[in-house]
Amino acid sequence: MEGKILIVDDNKSILNALEFLLEGEYAYITAISNPNKITGMGDMSSYDAVLLDMNFSAEVNTGNEGLYWLRQIKGKAPELPVIMITAYGDMDLAIKSLKEGAVDFVLKPWDNQKLLATLRSAFQLGQSRKEVKNLKKDQANLRSLINNNDQPIIGESIAVKNMLTIVRKVAKTTANVLITGENGTGKELIAKEIHRHSPRNNEVFAGVDMGSIQESLFESELFGHIKGAFTDAKEDRIGKFEAANGGTLFLDEIGNLSFPLQSKLLSSLQNREVIKVGSNKPVAIDIRLISATNSNLDEMVDNGDFREDLLYRINTIHIEIPPLRERGDDVLLLAEFFIKKYGTKYGKGKLIIHKNAKKKLLDYSWPGNIRELQHTIERSVILCEGSILQDDDILLKERSHPALNELEMTLEEMERDMIASALSRHDGNYTAAAEQLGVSRQTLYNKTKRFGL
Numbered sequence: 001m002e003g004k005i006l007i008v009d010d011n012k013s014i015l016n017a018l019e020f021l022l023e024g025e026y027a028y029i030t031a032i033s034n035p036n037k038i039t040g041m042g043d044m045s046s047y048d049a050v051l052l053d054m055n056f057s058a059e060v061n062t063g064n065e066g067l068y069w070l071r072q073i074k075g076k077a078p079e080l081p082v083i084m085i086t087a088y089g090d091m092d093l094a095i096k097s098l099k100e101g102a103v104d105f106v107l108k109p110w111d112n113q114k115l116l117a118t119l120r121s122a123f124q125l126g127q128s129r130k131e132v133k134n135l136k137k138d139q140a141n142l143r144s145l146i147n148n149n150d151q152p153i154i155g156e157s158i159a160v161k162n163m164l165t166i167v168r169k170v171a172k173t174t175a176n177v178l179i180t181g182e183n184g185t186g187k188e189l190i191a192k193e194i195h196r197h198s199p200r201n202n203e204v205f206a207g208v209d210m211g212s213i214q215e216s217l218f219e220s221e222l223f224g225h226i227k228g229a230f231t232d233a234k235e236d237r238i239g240k241f242e243a244a245n246g247g248t249l250f251l252d253e254i255g256n257l258s259f260p261l262q263s264k265l266l267s268s269l270q271n272r273e274v275i276k277v278g279s280n281k282p283v284a285i286d287i288r289l290i291s292a293t294n295s296n297l298d299e300m301v302d303n304g305d306f307r308e309d310l311l312y313r314i315n316t317i318h319i320e321i322p323p324l325r326e327r328g329d330d331v332l333l334l335a336e337f338f339i340k341k342y343g344t345k346y347g348k349g350k351l352i353i354h355k356n357a358k359k360k361l362l363d364y365s366w367p368g369n370i371r372e373l374q375h376t377i378e379r380s381v382i383l384c385e386g387s388i389l390q391d392d393d394i395l396l397k398e399r400s401h402p403a404l405n406e407l408e409m410t411l412e413e414m415e416r417d418m419i420a421s422a423l424s425r426h427d428g429n430y431t432a433a434a435e436q437l438g439v440s441r442q443t444l445y446n447k448t449k450r451f452g453l
């Protein structure tokens with residue numbers, strides 16, 4: 001069969017006998033009588049298994065030399081299976097070698113069939129180890145591809161620069177981070193940036209949006225469940241905590257967590273373990289937590305809606321993202337960025353923005369922040385005829401804007417308009433805007449996402 005075996009023994013006749021025996025089974029055999037050659041061998045991972053003598057000097061039988069060379073090989077290729085050969089039947093030594101990482105040992109004089117069988121299982125083990133190593137490498141590559149595929153953070157205002165300095169500093173630690181800011185300011189983007197610059201960047205970044213899942217499913221979403229825990233639990237399922245194990249867990253809209261779940265979250269963070277719904281067996285977890293919200297958690301604590309001890313736990317570092325209207329010319333930088341992006345996407349080539357259009361962008365209050373700007377620019381690129389983006393191409397949906405005749409509006413456009421103006425009136429405060437519109441905070445949140453506000 002295909003396979004590359006290395007034999008190391010200073011007794012030439014043993015070496016020849018082994019070489020002869022193995023030639024019938026494996027495609028490539030390398031036989032060396034001087035173990036010092038191992039030092040110069042470089043990368044040994046191309047071998048599939050090694051047969052290594054335990055005692056190299058005939059008069060010395062401590063086995064130390066064999067153990068020394070075993071360590072050297074393991075240092076060069078940790079996955080490579082090594083079988084030790086010993087002539088003295090010294091069990092202590094054989095066990096010592098197993099502890100040092102040898103997969104098995106054979107005693108001299110050996111039985112040919114037994115030796116071949118031992119080597120075959122070592123060979124199989126080596127193949128599996130190689131596969132696992134390659135899979136892990138693929139997985140790490142995929143993760144870093146996913147993590148690095150994110151868009152850059154645009155912004156040169158002092159507010160953004162200061163924020164990014166904190167982001168870079170905190171990324172290197174494992175501190176829990178709370179990101180606050182209005183809707184669409186880039187909280188998720190910043191959370192991913194922290195993960196990308198952290199030592200966990202080759203591990204998973206798992207996000208849960210508490211604003212978009214039904215409250216009754218929060219617990220199972222976070223902690224998982226076992227089969228039969230509730231009517232719809234047809235299979236065991238792991239939660240986001242376990243999915244993020246070793247990596248970063250991003251809890252968006254953490255202010256939506258009910259009080260009992262806040263307690264469960266707190267105890268998971270304190271004990272570093274989760275208990276699946278329907279189970280009582282704790283599972284150890286190691287996550288870095290980043291939470292985000294556009295609610296005022298201090299106010300929620302004062303009103304008895306959020307646990308103070310949980311707030312302390314999640315906001316070791318607090319990052320506040322400024323709203324777009326406070327970022328000065330960043331509006332234009334971001335607009336240029338999105339014009340380029342959507343110009344390419346819709347085959348419009350290089351588009352230039354007219355100064356009146358710039359003024360229109362700068363004068364607007366952007367209640368939906370960067371998400372709203374992004375959607376506005378996408379629409380304007382689609383509408384734009386020619387190579388200059390005019391102010392008429394930019395449709396702002398603020399209620400005070402008279403561009404659209406209400407009689408010609410669809411119900412959906414009116415709804416979007418009302419939501420935008422309510423958010424603008426309340427400076428992006430969701431609770432107040434939802435109250436004014438007579439809908440729940442969650443409904444408002446879902447609608448702003450749908451309308452791209």
Ligand SMILES: Nc1ncnc2c1ncn2[C@@H]1O[C@H](COP(=O)(O)OP(=O)(O)OP(=O)(O)O)[C@@H](O)[C@H]1O
Binds near residue numbers: 152182
């Ligand atoms: N500084 C930035 N540079 C470029 N794009 C950005 C920036 N900030 C945000 N974006 C983009 O704006 C959109 C909204 O950002 P994101 O989803 O991170 O906001 P959010 O604050 O998490 O929103 P929500 O409050 O609705 O959860 C995304 O498409 C994101 O890529």
